[in-house]
Amino acid sequence: MGALATNTVERTLDQDRFDYLLHLGDNALVLGQRMSEWVGHAPALELEMAVSNLALDLIGEAQLWLDLAGRIEGEGRDADRLANFRDALDFRNLLIVEQPNGDWAFTVARHYLFSLQHLAVVERLSESRDEEIADIARKVRPEIAYHVKFARSWIERLGDGTEESHARLQRAIDRLWRFTGEMFAPDAIEERLADEGIAPDLRTLEADWRAEVEQVFEASGGLDIPEVKRMTLGGREGHHSEHLGHLLCELQFLQRAYPGLEW
Amino acid sequence: MYTTDLRSAEEKRKAARAKVVEDPEKLAEFQARIDRDEFIEPKDWMPEAYRRTLIRQISQHAHSEIVGMLPEGNWITRAPTFRRKLILLAKVQDEAGHGLYLYSAAETLGVARDELVDQLHEGKAKYSTIFNYPTLTWADIGAIGWLVDGAAITNQIPLCRCSYGPYARAMQRICKEESFHQRQGYEAMAALMRGSKEQRRMAQDAMNRWWWPALMMFGPPDSVSIHSAQSMKWKIKRYSNDELRQRFIDATVPQAHAIGLEVPDPELKFNEETGHWETGPIDWDEFWAVVAGDGPCNYDRMDARRSAHDEGAWVREAAAAHAAKRAGTRAA
Numbered sequence: 001m002g003a004l005a006t007n008t009v010e011r012t013l014d015q016d017r018f019d020y021l022l023h024l025g026d027n028a029l030v031l032g033q034r035m036s037e038w039v040g041h042a043p044a045l046e047l048e049m050a051v052s053n054l055a056l057d058l059i060g061e062a063q064l065w066l067d068l069a070g071r072i073e074g075e076g077r078d079a080d081r082l083a084n085f086r087d088a089l090d091f092r093n094l095l096i097v098e099q100p101n102g103d104w105a106f107t108v109a110r111h112y113l114f115s116l117q118h119l120a121v122v123e124r125l126s127e128s129r130d131e132e133i134a135d136i137a138r139k140v141r142p143e144i145a146y147h148v149k150f151a152r153s154w155i156e157r158l159g160d161g162t163e164e165s166h167a168r169l170q171r172a173i174d175r176l177w178r179f180t181g182e183m184f185a186p187d188a189i190e191e192r193l194a195d196e197g198i199a200p201d202l203r204t205l206e207a208d209w210r211a212e213v214e215q216v217f218e219a220s221g222g223l224d225i226p227e228v229k230r231m232t233l234g235g236r237e238g239h240h241s242e243h244l245g246h247l248l249c250e251l252q253f254l255q256r257a258y259p260g261l262e263w
Numbered sequence: 264m265y266t267t268d269l270r271s272a273e274e275k276r277k278a279a280r281a282k283v284v285e286d287p288e289k290l291a292e293f294q295a296r297i298d299r300d301e302f303i304e305p306k307d308w309m310p311e312a313y314r315r316t317l318i319r320q321i322s323q324h325a326h327s328e329i330v331g332m333l334p335e336g337n338w339i340t341r342a343p344t345f346r347r348k349l350i351l352l353a354k355v356q357d358e359a360g361h362g363l364y365l366y367s368a369a370e371t372l373g374v375a376r377d378e379l380v381d382q383l384h385e386g387k388a389k390y391s392t393i394f395n396y397p398t399l400t401w402a403d404i405g406a407i408g409w410l411v412d413g414a415a416i417t418n419q420i421p422l423c424r425c426s427y428g429p430y431a432r433a434m435q436r437i438c439k440e441e442s443f444h445q446r447q448g449y450e451a452m453a454a455l456m457r458g459s460k461e462q463r464r465m466a467q468d469a470m471n472r473w474w475w476p477a478l479m480m481f482g483p484p485d486s487v488s489i490h491s492a493q494s495m496k497w498k499i500k501r502y503s504n505d506e507l508r509q510r511f512i513d514a515t516v517p518q519a520h521a522i523g524l525e526v527p528d529p530e531l532k533f534n535e536e537t538g539h540w541e542t543g544p545i546d547w548d549e550f551w552a553v554v555a556g557d558g559p560c561n562y563d564r565m566d567a568r569r570s571a572h573d574e575g576a577w578v579r580e581a582a583a584a585h586a587a588k589r590a591g592t593r594a595a
Contacts, residue, residue: 033340036348039355040336041567043575044582045329045363045376052356055339056349063345080344104578160588161581168577254343254401261458263343263401263451 013196016189017130018072019092020199022082023190023236024121025065026093029083030244031114032058033251034101043104050150054111057143064136084255088245089238096179098235098244105158105168109176112151112216116209117183119144124200133198152216159220166221173217174226181231184209189236265327265415266320266422267482267504268491269389269554283311297498302428305371313497317427318372319388320499322379325365326390328358330383330564334398335407343401350447351404357440364436368429384569392550393480395558396472402455402465403473408448410477410515416441417511418481426498449518456522463523470519471527478542479550481508509539516540 036055042048066079077085096114101107122144125137158165184206186194193199217223234240254263270278289308296303303309332355339355342348366376382388393411398404419441422434455466482488482504494500502510519526530543553561 036339036352039339039352040332041571043571043578045359045366047575047578048332048359049356049363052352052359056352056356059345059348059352063349083345084343104575157582157585158578161585162577164577165581165584250340253341258459258461261462263347263454263458 011189014072016192017133017198018069019189020193021065021069021072021133022090023092025062025069025079025082026091027062027097027114027118028058028065029062029251030091030093030247031097031111032056032062033247034097034099035107035111037101038107047104054147054150057140057147061136061140061143064139068132068136080255084252088240088248091238091240091244091248092236093240093244094179094182094235095232095241096176096183098241098247099176099179100243102172103168104154105165106172106175108151108154108158109169109172111147112155113173113176113180113213114183115144115147115151116212117205119148120205120209121200121202124205128199129197155216155223156220159217159223161221166223169220170223173223177226178228178230178232181228182233182235185231185233187236265324265391265480266418267391267480268320268488269323269392269482270319271555278315285310285312294496297426297496300498301426302431303426304428312493313499314372316494316497316499317430318369318374318379321365321369321372321430322374322382323389323391325362325369325379326383326388327394328362328365330390330394330568331411332358333564333567334394334396334560335404337398338401338404341401342404347404347451354408354444354447357444361433361437361440364433368427368433371429380572384565384572386556386565389554391480392553392558393476394564395553395561396476397560399472400465400469402452402462402469405448405451405455405466406469406473408444408446409452409518410448410473411480412441412444412448413515414477414480414511416445417507417514421501421507424498424501449522452524453522456524467524470524474527475545475549476553478508478512478545479547481505481511483547483550484545512540512542513538 032055035051035058038051039048039055042051062083063079066082070077070079070082094114096110099106099110119141122137122141126134126141128134128137155169158169160166184202186202190199190202194201214225217225268275290310293303293308293310293313303313335351335355335358339348339351342351366379369379370376379388383390398407416438419434419438423431423438425431425434452466452469455462485491485503485505488504491500491503495503516526516531528543530541532541533539534541552558556562
């Protein structure tokens with residue numbers, strides 16, 4: 001496990017699949033964990049319902065990917081084991097999903113930018129040559145389509161709402177944009193899986209993603225795409241922002257404090 | 264539980280002074296409908312005191328659901344497994360949903376949700392005292408589901424036959440979900456009791472802290488609960504606080520014993536003649552202190568609700584501004 005190994009030893013397809021499934025599972029788990037932090041504190045009662053739904057979808061999705069990862073690995077680790085007993089260096093999620101919630105504008109911008117990529121990936125995966133992966137992708141696709149719709153509607157509302165909401169949303173986009181490059185920058189594992197027809201070639205997804213973002217930003221009170229001189233990468237290699245370790249402290253607390261028990 | 268009259272004597276006296284004189288003929292007709300077990304619907308004539316009692320009771324119930332999300336929400340990010348996290352999220356989401364139906368039921372009585380929420384934030388409206396206690400360990404999540412939701416169901420099943428139609432219908436839906444909550448809570452406690460020494464310690468400790476506050480949820484004893492008579496006559500309330508409390512005790516004590524939990528009451532005993540479990544005295548001073556604001560978490564709960572509301576103000580304004588622009592575009 002870990003990206004370093006990819007340069008030094010011959011890897012099997014199962015090892016690649018395992019790492020890729022961790023990437024998919026960790027994206028959903030970490031974003032689901034972030035979304036669940038809103039529960040009880042959302043800006044309106046209707047949004048309490050929405051944030052808990054989004055969190056339920058993502059955490060449910062994470063469990064499916066991680067359980068499959070564990071079965072492929074064949075060492076008796078299930079989704080719970082994989083979620084609770086890896087340190088940040090072995091988490092393979094994108095940096096964008098671990099960024100703290102901030103205000104509602106930040107959460108909405110994070111959710112829109114990621115979910116749009118997430119949906120494109122899941123749509124391609126539902127036609128993957130790997131039937132087990134395709135099955136899960138088909139199951140979660142309608143949920144993620146809803147996530148895009150929900151997040152887009154909030155980009156429109158906040159972008160074309162009040163001066164304050166527009167400014168807050170623009171500020172969030174300015175801060176998050178540096179993490180968007182990573183969504184379309186495959187590592188060697190994803191390149192090999194793309195060659196095998198298992199995973200999508202991420203580079204082919206970027207143009208459509210960008211076109212929709214530009215169109216929606218334009219229609220949402222004219223939000224700007226910032227210029228970023230250097231995209232921040234590292235999630236797939238386990239090089240995260242400072243925030244992930246704290247998120248894992250909470251997520252893993254009980255299993256680490258009382259290992260090996262049934263709950 | 265969420266519906267017990269928590270007003271102080273002063274608040275009750277003030278409300279009594281604001282009494283409206285009703286047409287005796289209409290009153291008699293109204294009471295006859297209630298006596299025939301008919302449902303009263305929003306557009307029907309009703310005495311002002313009936314309307315006020317329902318608004319107070321339904322909104323207090325709604326506030327309890329919303330404040331009640333906080334102690335359990337405290338453990339969502341720390342739930343130990345995927346399964347437990349998904350169940351807890353779904354449960355807390357149900358509570359938000361219950362809050363929504365209940366505020367809607369209250370709105371049928373001619374009061375706006377915003378007004379009710381403002382009353383909560385200004386400290387003018389009450390919510391169930393139980394949510395002013397902290398969730399210290401994972402076992403508290405099991406204890407809340409089992410004891411708090413168990414007490415809720417005991418109180419709420421009779422409300423499914425309450426005389427006010429929209430409230431009765433909301434309660435029917437809510438009761439179905441509450442019974443899932445109660446079962447998952449008991450199952451979580453049972454899992455801890457089958458576990459390690461540390462897990463059993465957590466479970467017993469949670470039992471020790473939640474048992475008495477759960478019994479207090481049914482409200483003051485009948486001997487001092489002067490307010491019930493009118494609510495009984497109107498079929499807003501069908502059983503007294505003590506009757507419901509006894510029903511809960513009789514159902515719960517054997518459940519505790521079945522999984523090896525001790526009930527933290529040295530005076531607890533089974534009365535062979537009556538077939539009921541009898542408890543030691545409940546500390547009503549603690550209850551009234553928590554109602555008055557001196558529970559361990561009263562400030563934390565209200566601060567959390569107010570700050571979610573205040574920090575969400577710009578979001579709600581933006582949504583309203585956007586909707587108005589859209590409506591304007593369509594009209595033009």
